[in-house]
Amino acid sequence: xxxxxxxxxxxxxxxxxxxxxxxxxxxxxxxxxxxxxxxxxxxxxxxxxxxxxxxxxxxxxxxxxxxxxxxxxxxxxxxxxxxxxxxxxxxxxxxxxxxxxxxxxxxxxxxxxxxxxxxxxxxxxxxxxxxxxxxxxxxxxxxxxxxxxxxxxxxxxxxxxxxxxxxxxxxxxxxxxxxxxxxxxxxxxxxxxxxxxxxxxxxxxxxxxxxxxxxxxxxxxxxxxxxxxxxxxxxxxxxxxxxxxxxxxxxxxxxxxxxxxxxxxxxxxxxxxxxxxxxxxxxxxxxxxxxxxxxxxxxxxxxxxxxxxxxxxxxxxxxxxxxxxxxxxxxxxxxxxxxxxx
Numbered sequence: 079x080x081x082x083x084x085x086x087x088x089x090x091x092x093x094x095x096x097x098x099x100x101x102x103x104x105x106x107x108x109x110x111x112x113x114x115x116x117x118x119x120x121x122x123x124x125x126x127x128x129x130x131x132x133x134x135x136x137x138x139x140x141x142x143x144x145x146x147x148x149x150x151x152x153x154x155x156x157x158x159x160x161x162x163x164x165x166x167x168x169x170x171x172x173x174x175x176x177x178x179x180x181x182x183x184x185x186x187x188x189x190x191x192x193x194x195x196x197x198x199x200x201x202x203x204x205x206x207x208x209x210x211x212x213x214x215x216x217x218x219x220x221x222x223x224x225x226x227x228x229x230x231x232x233x234x235x236x237x238x239x240x241x242x243x244x245x246x247x248x249x250x251x252x253x254x255x256x257x258x259x260x261x262x263x264x265x266x267x268x269x270x271x272x273x274x275x276x277x278x279x280x281x282x283x284x285x286x287x288x289x290x291x292x293x294x295x296x297x298x299x300x301x302x303x304x305x306x307x308x309x310x311x312x313x314x315x316x317x318x319x320x321x322x323x324x325x326x327x328x329x330x331x332x333x334x335x336x337x338x339x340x341x342x343x344x345x346x347x348x349x350x351x352x353x354x355x356x357x358x359x360x361x362x363x364x365x366x367x368x369x370x371x372x373x374x375x376x377x378x379x380x381x382x383x384x385x386x387x388x389x390x391x392x393x394x395x396x397x398x399x400x401x402x403x404x405x406x407x408x409x410x411x412x413x414x415x416x417x418x419x420x
Contacts, residue, residue: 104321114268121276131173131273140346143305145296158296158307159288165344170270170279172349174199174384178376180249185369188214193251196271197386201230203271204386204394208243208251223253227397228269233408235265236401255393262400281353281375283319284338290316303346311338330361350377 105113143161146153169175181192195206209221223243228235238261240253255261270279280286286309295308317324317335325333336358343351357371378384387394 104325105318107322107326110319110322117277121278130171132168132171141348143296143298145298148295151293154296155288155291155294158294158309159286159291161296161305161344161348162286162307162309162342164348165342165350166278166280168348169281169350170275171273172379174379174381176378176380176383178378180374182372182374183369184372186367188212191245191249193245193249195251195389197384197389198271199384199386201272202386202398203228203235203269204389204397206251206253206389208245208253210244223251223255225253225255225393225397226265226269227394227401228265228271229398229401230272230274232401232405234405235267235269236262236397236404237265238262238397238400255396262397262404264404281342281350282340282355284311284316284340284355284357285318286311286316286340304351305344305346307340307342307344309340309342311340313338324359325361328361328367330363330367333359333361335359349379350375352376 141161141164143157146157148154175196175198177194177196179192179194179196181194183190183192190209190212192207192209194208197204203226205224205226207222207224207226209223211221221243223240224237225240226235226237238255240255243251243253245251269275270277284290290312292310292312294310295306297306298304299306313335316338320335321333324335325331337356339356341352341354341356343353345351353375355371355373357373358368359371360366360368382388
C-alpha cells in the first residue's frame with residue numbers, strides 16, 4: 079500500500095498552499111469506495127465446504143508456464159499476467175505467510191521509511207505498520223505505529239496505535255504500545271487474508287490487467303527455481319485508485335504518476351517470492367516536485383516465521399484478547415437491541 083505520508087512530507091517540506099487546477103480528473107474517495115463496494119458485493123462467497131486452503135510445503139507440483147518468445151509482447155503479457163493472478167490466488171489461500179515490506183520514499187533529498195510486517199497463520203492475522211517521524215531541515219512530519227489484529231469469525235478487524243516507533247538500520251521496527259483494551263479501535267479497511275474472504279486479494283493497489291500493462295518480461299531462473307516478471311504499467315490507467323490519495327495528501331491537484339514498474343518473483347510452485355514496485359510521481363506547487371517510491375516485499379512460509387507471537391514481544395496476546403472481547407461485546411449489544419426492538 080502506498081502511503082499518504084509520502085505526499086504529506088512533500089507538502090511540509092515545500093510549505094505551500096493548495097490551489098492548483100486539476101490537469102487530470104481523479105476519482106473521489108466516494109467513487110473509489112463505490113467501485114470497491116460493487117466489486118465486493120458482486121463477488122461470490124464460497125460455501126464452507128468449497129473453501130480451499132493450502133500450505134506452501136504441500137504444493138509439490140510446479141506450475142506449468144510456457145515462456146513465449148520475447149518478441150511476441152502480447153503473448154508475454156498474457157502469460158505473465160496469468161502467472162501473477164495465480165500467485166495472488168495462492169497468497170490468499172495459503173494458511174500461513176509472512177510478508178515483510180520495506181517502503182523507502184525519496185523526495186527532494188529527504189528519505190522516509192515505512193516498515194510493514196504482515197503475518198497470517200491459519201485463521202489469524204497480525205499486521206504491524208511502523209513509520210517514524212521525519213525530522214530534517216527544521217521540519218517534522220509525524221509518523222505512526224499501528225498494530226492490527228483480525229481473525230476469521232470476528233466481524234471486524236481491530237487496531238491499536240503506538241505512542242512512538244523507530245526503524246533501525248537493519249529495518250527492524252519497534253513500537254511503544256499502551257493498554258490494548260483501553261485504546262482499541264475498529265479498522266475500516268477490508269482485509270483479504272483468508273480463502274473465505276472476497277473479493278480476490280491483490281498484492282498491489284495499482285490496477286494490473288492486460289489493459290494497463292504497457293510491456294512485460296517473463297524469465298525463469300532454473301538454478302533458483304523461480305520466475306521473474308517485470309511489468310511496465312501505463313501510469314495513467316494503473317494509478318486509477320492511487321491518484322486520489324496522492325493529490326489529497328500532497329495538496330497538489332496536478333500530481334500524477336509518471337511511471338510504475340513492478341518486478342515480481344514467483345516460486346516454481348506459484349507462490350510469491352518477492353514483490354518490488356518502483357513508482358515515480360510529480361506535482362507542481364510553484365516549483366516542480368518529484369518523488370520516488372521504492373516498495374519491496376519479501377515472503378516466507380515457514381512455521382517459525384509465521385508464528386504471530388514472536389513479532390509482538392507479548393503484545394499479540396493483549397490485542398487478540400482485547401479484539402475478541404470487543405467483538406463479543408458488540409454482538410451482545412446487537413442481540414440486546416434486537417430483543418428490545420422485538
